[in-house]
């Protein structure tokens with residue numbers, strides 16, 4: 001066990017350049033803000049920063065000793081070798097958790113993991129891009145706001161949002177709900193997760209019983225006051241109980257780790273401690289019990305939907321698990337991407353992030369100002385920056401997320417690189433983005449469900465994206481596929497860039513960020529989305545239109 005997970009501050013280099021040092025600081029950061037760093041788990045139940053501690057230590061040694069013009073190769077969280085490339089090549093390339101199609105099942109993954117041959121990198125854990133709950137908070141907030149606009153006249157004031165899961169990503173829900181004006185109740189089976197979100201300021205109150213929680217929510221909705229309440233309990237029991245009492249929330253979703261029936265979801269039939277013990281002693285029984293609980297959990301969500309609540313799946317495969325468990329109607333619940341975010345993705349607007357590598361919060365404040373200056377007419381950005389400044393606490397290295405599109409990401413990053421060069425920022429800044437991005441992900445039950453042209457299951461796009469990013473001089477490029485319960489469900493690509501103020505960094509940022517979103521627009525244009533065709537024509541993106549058969 002290692003107790004000390006710290007981020008590094010200042011400008012002293014332990015590596016031979018900022019490209020390597022920046023990536024090392026990001027690796028340290030994902031552990032510092034991760035859920036279970038002793039086991040290298042960053043988020044989503046099993047998303048790991050490295051395969052095991054010897055692999056982690058070897059990665060750190062490699063980053064510290066590599067020369068410019070060398071590339072480190074990482075396979076499922078383990079460093080395989082360093083090869084001579086050239087200064088325009090990535091510092092690190094990774095392939096994490098890619099299994100051959102017919103073998104890409106949860107059971108095969110667990111067996112390979114037990115043999116120490118593979119690990120799952122989540123989306124942002126294995127490639128050291130995770131920034132804590134902030135990474136998903138704007139996405140969650142934008143979903144709540146789209147619902148508010150569509151159904152509740154613009155905000156969620158006086159509305160009751162019911163959800164579950166206060167883990168690495170789910171922990172963003174209470175704060176996003178409050179920011180949208182709602183009274184939000186979040187159920188979690190693990191009291192420690194509730195305590196953690198209270199401590200970091202993402203959650204305001206903890207209720208001891210359902211009665212107490214509902215009384216708090218009732219008072220807040222009556223007064224129109226935003227409020228977030230955490231309730232210890234199992235969602236597969238609490239949701240049906242609320243439904244049985246005839247209480248219908250305005251909005252219902254869930255962000256438990258339902259994607260993983262062994263290491264994520266806790267069935268209502270077991271205490272947390274029992275479920276943890278069964279992971280090793282009897283995973284088969286645990287899987288069956290988790291699935292049965294998920295069926296009850298999703299049946300209650302459908303019950304709320306039948307009674308008029310706005311219900312959506314927030315990207316945790318809960319509908320898929322319920323359907324496999326025999327609940328044929330599970331897919332009556334829409335997925336958040338198709339329901340609320342696809343028009344943004346079709347323009348390649350998605351979750352872009354930057355991280356102050358010097359650990360100085362003032363750098364993020366300076367970049368907030370820059371963002372407002374660069375995009376004064378972009379309402380999503382101006383609204384978000386004002387809210388984030390007021391409400392979002394920093395965890396680990398100071399970071400910010402904002403949904404930016406083609407050209408916007410490049411102009412911001414180049415302007416930041418100039419600020420680094422002129423000494424106006426305390427140190428270099430890393431840029432990255434979620435894998436849940438226009439050209440970067442194939443995930444037929446989440447990102448690419450019901451694509452206009454039926455191309456949901458085609459994984460060529462993230463692979464092309466990763467190859468293109470290598471050709472565009474990115475600093476780190478990763479190809480990920482699903483592990484644990486996500487095995488066989490997805491493929492995605494990740495990219496990181498270090499803005500160290502040099503002209504070489506400017507070239508890397510320009511090529512990589514421009515081409516990354518260009519591919520996103522092309523992907524949606526190819527699928528026939530009007531927004532993408534407009535964007536491609538309006539911004540001179542080199543999309544080639546080929547007549548369909």
Ligand code: NAD
Nearest residue numbers: 043044045167168169170188189190235256265266315316
């Ligand atoms: P996590 O493993 O860190 O946290 C999951 C939480 O669910 C834990 O706190 C756990 O105690 C709780 N939980 C498990 N079973 C429960 C039950 N039956 N009742 C109540 N609480 C229960 O996972 P995370 O990083 O927060 O991610 C949650 C899910 O969201 C994952 O499936 C993940 O893949 C998905 N996800 C979605 C998006 C998105 O963009 N929408 C992004 C990232 C992750």
